[in-house]
Amino acid sequence: MWFSWCSKVDDYFLWGTDGAIVVDRHGTGDIVTSCGSFLPFCHKGYGHFFEKVAEEEGLTGWATTMGGSSDTRIWTGHGIQSANLSAGYWNEHTDEETLEVAACYQTAKLLKAVLKRGNELRNIIRKINRQQPVVRNRRKAQ
Numbered sequence: 001m002w003f004s005w006c007s008k009v010d011d012y013f014l015w016g017t018d019g020a021i022v023v024d025r026h027g028t029g030d031i032v033t034s035c036g037s038f039l040p041f042c043h044k045g046y047g048h049f050f051e052k053v054a055e056e057e058g059l060t061g062w063a064t065t066m067g068g069s070s071d072t073r074i075w076t077g078h079g080i081q082s083a084n085l086s087a088g089y090w091n092e093h094t095d096e097e098t099l100e101v102a103a104c105y106q107t108a109k110l111l112k113a114v115l116k117r118g119n120e121l122r123n124i125i126r127k128i129n130r131q132q133p134v135v136r137n138r139r140k141a142q
Contacts (some may be wrong), residue, residue, distance in 0.1 A: 009074055018125045019046065020075035020082040021111065025067060026092050028103040029060075032067035032084035041072050042081040043128040049121060050083055050114060057113045059106055081125055085110065 025032050031054075033047035034040045047064040054062035067084060075082040088103030090096075114121065 009078065011078065014075075014078050014080065017075075017078075017080055018129070019121060020072070020080050021114065022070065022072045022075070022082060022084040023087045023107060023111070024070055024072075025084045025086040026089055027086045028088055028100070028106070029062045030067065030084075030086040031062060031064045032070070032072065033064045034066045035069050035073060036066055039073065039076065041076045042083055043132070045124055045128055046081045047083055049124050050085070050110070053113045053117060054110055057109065059110055059113075062110065081128060 031047050031050045033042050033044070044064075051062055051064060054060075070084050072082045072084040085107055086103070087107055088100045088105075090098050090100065
């Protein structure tokens with residue numbers, strides 16, 4: 001299935017991109033790996049990597065979960081393993097939107113730890129890609 005909003009990002013811009021980390025989830029501790037039960041953003045192993053890193057770093061409360069629609073769908077629509085992390089904000093898109101600074105800092109610590117393990121993450125993505133072919137959404141010929 002091709003989503004028209006995916007066409008807004010050209011494939012050439014994404015050449016060589018194997019994984020995406022989106023930080024645009026409300027609340028704390030969520031590693032969103034799908035849009036509901038119908039659109040996976042990534043292989044389970046990709047999401048579990050984030051859980052493992054959080055645990056190793058002593059960051060409590062991080063777990064994979066299903067979420068709602070987000071821009072993460074754009075990267076998924078291009079066949080890129082993607083996860084959406086909680087940023088520590090609440091009441092998004094309202095006049096009461098707030099940011100819990102301590103929670104945001106925990107997200108930054110998780111990102112730093114994940115990026116320090118870039119080679120390990122790259123190996124996980126390669127293993128996933130060997131297990132399942134990458135299916136990139138393409139526009140149908142007109």
